[in-house]
Amino acid sequence: MVSIDHDVVKSALLETGSLADAGPASYQVLLALAESLLGQGHPVIIDSPCFYDELLAAGRSLAARAGVRYVYVECRLDDLDLLDSRLTGRVALRSQRASVAAPPVDDARAGSDGQDQFRVWIAGMKRPDHDYLLLDTSRDLDVCVRDVEDFLRARGLVS
Numbered sequence: 598m599v600s601i602d603h604d605v606v607k608s609a610l611l612e613t614g615s616l617a618d619a620g621p622a623s624y625q626v627l628l629a630l631a632e633s634l635l636g637q638g639h640p641v642i643i644d645s646p647c648f649y650d651e652l653l654a655a656g657r658s659l660a661a662r663a664g665v666r667y668v669y670v671e672c673r674l675d676d677l678d679l680l681d682s683r684l685t686g687r688v689a690l691r692s693q694r695a696s697v698a699a700p701p702v703d704d705a706r707a708g709s710d711g712q713d714q715f716r717v718w719i720a721g722m723k724r725p726d727h728d729y730l731l732l733d734t735s736r737d738l739d740v741c742v743r744d745v746e747d748f749l750r751a752r753g754l755v756s
Contacts, residue, residue, distance in 0.1 A: 599634050601627055603645030607692040616703040619692070628655055635663035647671070647723045666754060669729040670745055671722060676735050677712050728752075 606626045610619035624645075631641045647653060653669075660667035674680045681697040689695045691702060698711040724731070730748040732741055749755045 598640045598642060600642040600644050601630050601634075603627055603643070604690045604692045606630075608690040611691045611703055619703075623692075624649075624652060624655075628659060632659055632663070635659070635665060640665070646718065648718070648721060650723050653723055653725060666752070668749065668752070668754065669725050670732055670748070671724055671729065672732050672734045672741075673719065673722070674734045675719060677715055679735055680715065 603623055607619050607623035610622050610626070614622070627643055627645060631643055634641050643656065645652070647669075656669075657667045674683075677697055684694055685696045689701075694700055694711070696711070697715060700711070700714075730745065732744055734741055746755060
């Protein structure tokens with residue numbers, strides 16, 4: 598299984614261009630990498646927030662062309678204090694927030710309220726109409742992994 602991280606791709610693109618260019622280009626790169634890897638027979642995870650219906654459609658189309666099943670798992674954390682603790686406990690990539698309150702260095706919305714921004718993002722997440730897993734990531738990692746395994750097992754995707 599290969600995981601492609603949107604923030605790794607977007608951060609690399611930010612090194613060579615603007616935020617306005619890196620955003621759309623990062624999704625094109627993610628999808629091109631996923632298509633190449635699927636074509637080589639590798640199962641692929643695209644690790645990215647899904648703010649656009651076009652991304653859902655592109656993922657489904659890519660899976661159909663590759664002859665694989667499209668599976669959607671949304672990792673969701675509503676507890677913004679816990680989220681802030683996790684963000685401040687890691688080394689942020691260029692495209693990532695260092696904390697709930699601190700936007701990425703290239704983000705022009707530096708004055709915006711981080712908590713309000715996260716609430717908007719959480720409420721605006723795009724997902725399929727059915728057959729997806731909404732994963733509460735406030736729980737321990739081993740519980741979350743079991744939930745994903747159970748979700749995939751119920752669909753005949755893992756044994």
